[in-house]
Amino acid sequence: MTPHLSLNQFIVTYSLQLLNQGISNSKNEIIWYLEYLQICNKKNLYLNDILLTPKLRLVIENFGKQRLEGIPFQYIIKKGTFYGRDFFINSNTLIPRPETESLINCLKKQSFNGALEIGTGSGIISLTLLKEKIIKTAVATDISKSALEVAKKNAIKHNFNEIVNFISLNYTKCDLGEPVMMNDQSGNSKDVTNGYCNNSPLGACHILTAHFKSLKWKNPYTDHYIKNNVDSEYVLHCSNSGYPSSKLMNSQAAGYVFITNVSGSPKTMRLEMRWDNNFSGDMSKKDIIVP
Numbered sequence: 001m002t003p004h005l006s007l008n009q010f011i012v013t014y015s016l017q018l019l020n021q022g023i024s025n026s027k028n029e030i031i032w033y034l035e036y037l038q039i040c041n042k043k044n045l046y047l048n049d050i051l052l053t054p055k056l057r058l059v060i061e062n063f064g065k066q067r068l069e070g071i072p073f074q075y076i077i078k079k080g081t082f083y084g085r086d087f088f089i090n091s092n093t094l095i096p097r098p099e100t101e102s103l104i105n106c107l108k109k110q111s112f113n114g115a116l117e118i119g120t121g122s123g124i125i126s127l128t129l130l131k132e133k134i135i136k137t138a139v140a141t142d143i144s145k146s147a148l149e150v151a152k153k154n155a156i157k158h159n160f161n162e163i164v165n166f167i168s169l170n171y172t173k174c175d176l177g178e179p180v181m182m183n184d185q186s187g188n189s190k191d192v193t194n195g196y197c198n199n200s201p202l203g204a205c206h207i208l209t210a211h212f213k214s215l216k217w218k219n220p221y222t223d224h225y226i227k228n229n230v231d232s233e234y235v236l237h238c239s240n241s242g243y244p245s246s247k248l249m250n251s252q253a254a255g256y257v258f259i260t261n262v263s264g265s266p267k268t269m270r271l272e273m274r275w276d277n278n279f280s281g282d283m284s285k286k287d288i289i290v291p
Contacts, residue, residue, distance in 0.1 A: 007050040092146035093122040123151030183214035201269035205238035205259040219255040
C-alpha cells in the first residue's frame with residue numbers, strides 16, 4: 001500500500017524535479033504560490049501535517065507547467081514588488097527590477113512639482129514617486145492600451161489606499177485632540193477639526209471631497225465618468241446609504257471611491273471602489289469607525 005504523501009513532502013520532491021529542469025528557487029516559489037492562493041502559509045506547512053489531496057497536487061503541477069513553459073513567477077501571480085510595495089502586473093508590462101529603485105533613491109534628493117513619464121508600463125515609477133512625495137502630480141502615458149489598463153488599475157489602488165490612510169490618520173488626530181487641517185476647494189489650508197471630528201460620515205465626506213479636489217485627484221478612467229455629475233472627473237464622491245453597492249455594478253463607476261453611511265451604524269464610514277472597468281472586476285471595501 002502506497003503511503004500518503006504530505007503536502008510538504010510533495011513540495012520537496014516536486015521542487016527538486018523543477019530545479020533539475022532549470023527552475024531555480026522552485027521550492028520557495030511553490031510555497032509563495034500557495035500563499036498567494038491562500039491555500040496555506042509557510043508556518044502552517046511546516047507545523048502541520050497537511051495531507052496532499054489530488055486537487056492540491058494538480059494546483060502545484062499546473063504551476064510547475066507554467067514555469068517550465070517560461071512564464072515568470074510574477075506573471076503567474078500577477079504581482080510585482082517595487083520599492084517595498086506590491087503592484088499589479090501582467091504580460092503586457094515589464095516586471096519591476098530592483099536596479100530601477102536606484103532612480104527613486106536618486107530623485108529623493110530633490111523635489112519636483114510634477115513629472116511626465118513616457119512609456120509608463122505598469123505605472124510603478126510615477127506612483128512610487130507620488131507615494132514617496134517626491135512629486136505632487138504625474139502624467140503617465142504609454143503607446144500600449146493594454147499597459148495603460150494595468151497602470152490605471154495600480155493608480156486606483158493607490159488612490160483607494162491613500163484615501164483610507166488619510167481618513168484614518170485624521171480620525172486618530174480627533175481622538176488625540178489634535179487639530180485637523182485640510183484644504184478647501186481653492187487649495188487654502190483650513191482648520192476643519194469641528195466639521196470633521198464632530199460630524200456624520202457624510203458630513204465629513206464633503207470636507208474630504210473638497211480636500212482631494214484641491215489636490216486634483218482624478219479618476220484614471222477618464223472616458224467613464226459618471227454622467228450628469230459636474231465633479232465627475234474627481235475620484236472621491238459622497239453617497240447615501242446603499243448607493244455605492246448598486247452603482248459599483250455599473251462599469252462607469254470604475255475608479256471612483258464612494259463614501260457612505262452604514263445602515264444601523266451611524267459611527268461607521270464605508271469606502272467602496274471598483275478596480276476594473278468591467279462587471280467582473282475586483283472591488284475594495286473598507287469600514288472606518290468614526291470617533
